[in-house]
Amino acid sequence: MKAIVVKTGNKDAVLLSDDGVFIKARNQNNPLGAVVDMDTPARKKPFAALAAVAAAVVVLISVGVFAYSTSYYFISMDVNPGMIIAANRFERALSIEALNTEAKNILNDIEWKNREIEKVIQNAALKIEEQGYLSDHGEILLAAAGRNEEKAAEMAKRLAISINELKLGDVAVTSEAVGYDMVQSAKAWEMTPGKYNLITKLLGEHLDEANVETFRNQSVKELMESYTAAKGLPGKETAVEQRSMEATQTATETRQHTEQRGTEGTQAATETRQHTEQRGTEGTQAATETSQHTEQR
Structure with a gap:
């Protein structure tokens, strides 16, 4: 007979058998949700079974609420408006932090609470375009951090695709995965992880009190132009001509x-x-x- 582990304790565990019966057994250090094989045990008394059901329901509800309300991804979006979105493992937006006045104006006009993160990013991009921030070769910078690096990298790619699907015109979209430590470092300087990564990694700049305000107020387009000039890379038109x-x-x-x-x-x-x-x-x-x-x- 097979059973699912629904509760664990120091010595005992509660299992839900495949015929719908809750069973108390010795804890074999199996994680919650694990499927185990076991011999057919004696049936529990009705009161004990009812207590086990109640305990399992409480555990499942608690685990579900904790998983839903816990931040699993941190997504940053930069144009000139800059924002950081915290999302759970179900990819639903839990909170958004606007890092400048421009971003606050954008967020006041979109629905984001408990919405799918891709939809939130799309709505923000459309509102940013509507307010003219993407005119004349606009640049959008996305960065994704998460508890799982592979999932964060996949998230960054999907977000870039979701914006490109909007067909915003001559807009360049850059996306990448960053480490959780970069999220913390960026917060210390009151900027997004994407912009922090662009400044410190690509431009090789060292942030301090003397220059942070200048970098903080620069748009992604201005930073990318600085990067292009510093590295001697071709711009958009030159790159096309070169190709x-x-x-x-x-x-x-x-x-x-x-x-x-x-x-x-x-x-x-x-x-x-x-x-x-x-x-x-x-x-x-x-x-x-x-x-x-x-x-x-």
Whole structure:
């Protein structure tokens, strides 16, 4: 018979069997929710079974409430408005912190409480666009941190896709996963993890009291332009031109290679034809000599 562990104690555990009976058994250090095999036990008395049911219900409700109300993900979104969203393991928004006045104005106009995190991000992006923050090659920076790094990385990718699905126009969306320690460091400087990562990791800047206010007030677009200039990377237009030049160069090399192979093929065909003609001439000459030799004999 199989049973599910619904409560654990120091010595005993409460199991729910596959036929709906609650059973008290010795604690084998199995976690809550584990499925275990056990021998068929004697049935409990009605009062004991009722008490076990009540205890299990309380445990399940407590576990569910704790899981729902506990922050599992921290999502930051930056344009110039910057905000941090705390979400539970069910990917529902629990709280949002606006880090500047612009973000407060955005959050006043959207529904977010207990909403799916992707929907909250989409609504915020639409409101940001509506207020003109994404005009002239806008930039959106997303960062996701979580108790599970792989899930945080997956979350960052899905959030970027959800914004791209809005088709906001000429808007660049950057998303990445960051560590939980970066969330804490960013909070200490009153900025989002995404912007903190951009400043300290990509730009290599050291934040202090003298420069933090300047960086805090810069938009993502301004920071990305600084990063592009510092690293000598091409901007949007230059990058497009560079890709076009690379494509043209590749096409030219391919054409030249094809022409060269064609020339080599023509030359080989000519040599083969000449060789065939030479062998034909030699064959005719040999036949003539054979005929003459026969007549002579």
